[in-house]
Amino acid sequence: MTLAYDGTAFAGFQVQPRQRTVQGVLEKAVNQMNKGSNYVHVFGSGRTDAGVHALGQVIHFDLVNDIPDQGIVNGLNSLLPLDIEIKTAEHVSSEFHAQFTAHGKRYVYRVSHTKAINPFKRFYTGHYKYPLEIDLIKIALQDVVGTHDFSSFVAAGSQTKSHIRTIYSAEVKEVPQENEIIFEFYGSGFLYNQVRIMVAALLEIGSRRRPVHDFLRLYQVKDRNQCRVTAPASGLYLKEVVYQPDKLVNND
Template sequence: MSTQRYKCMIQYDGTNYVGYQIQKNGISVQEVIQKALKKMFKGQKILIEASGRTDSGVHALGQVIHFECPANIEPIHLQRALNSLLPADISIKHTERVSDEFHSRFHAKGKKYMYRVDLNRFADPFKRLYTLHHPYRIDLVKLQQALDKLVGEHDFTSFCSTKTIKEDKVRTVYQAKYEMDEEKNELVFTFVGNGFLYNMVRIFVGTCLQIADGLKEPEEIDRLFEVKDRNEAGPTASGKGLYLVEVYYDNQFLEKLEKRTSPPWPMKK
């Protein structure tokens, strides 16, 4: 039986899931989508592959998956049918036919992540699942200095979970910046790189917030590159503030990145 490979860009609110990848300890995004596909194709099991996993509570604005479909269906019809079977916290935003050679994970050239930090004095109950509450005065100059040091090719051993199975911990970070959303009083981090290790962005945030709080100096980043010890870095920030924004499949995104990170002062709207 002939098949057709499809690529989908999906969004999800990760609050109710143990992460993207199927696990034994709870329901995952992958499991929900595969069950919807199985129902659509009358019991036939269809496996999906993603650009990478996201952890419990982490959200996605632009996760990418692919799968083999047992029928050649117009992408828009496949998208509508699949969305009708998915819960409200998962949505297929774009669907297209791709060649049998395309692979959502192996062909990814880079990823963009965002992390939201709520700086308001008192926690907002409507942000509790989507931001990290951090009601402290922060030094934006030191924060920028720390972020600048993360840019480039480095061994990020100190910035990844000890549970990672990756032996090679060298990655390239193309962009590490912040913006101030003054209307919401949020600090919004953006990280773009050719790949990210397990918990890497969350440890970036936890470490940089310590520096912004004055607990450590920006030069701490240099020391962490040298010691290559996860226990020396800052805490792993909560998954609820993290968003996978976009996955890149060609290198054109590098041309669009700013040559430097945001200036060390609040950006006005």
């Protein structure tokens, strides 16, 4: 199932006791729909943090009673709160797993580039008030693409052993009529807070607070203390989870 959610009012994706989470709200609705004696667990492609949004999160679950795809979409949308929207559902083989069979993920990060914070964007963008040279960021993004050790860009609390990941594409565009700059990263997978830490470093490069090729040094030093800022959760969107290996390269 593919779904969108506004992360503002969720304590992240993963179930936590006494917290409103995406997974918790989904499991409640799926079990209301299923009406079975067995409790249905919902599995996501990965966690998103509190305040992080999704345009195309993917989840899977096993139903004993067969329900047509569109019936699942309509049924769940009528049961779910308005900050989650089921977009599509499809039956998959028993080998499919939302997390373990995913080949790539695409994240978007929106930055509102204005002096004062726009009241309508405070939950939906990050914010940067200093002048930016977008061409410097574009040069730095060439250093992001490829297979690198991202240890300088992982938050404490990460439970993965290897910090080596592959980024297939990394782009930035300006949307002047919205006073926004928008990053898009497409990669094999991302470490805890990796996109938000990279975006903060890229904005420092764009405002000449950090050397343009500093990522090359950061890959070597493997030290989070060299990259202390994390861009806010509000700007981050999980846009797409890719399951076809042949979609991994030259997707854009």
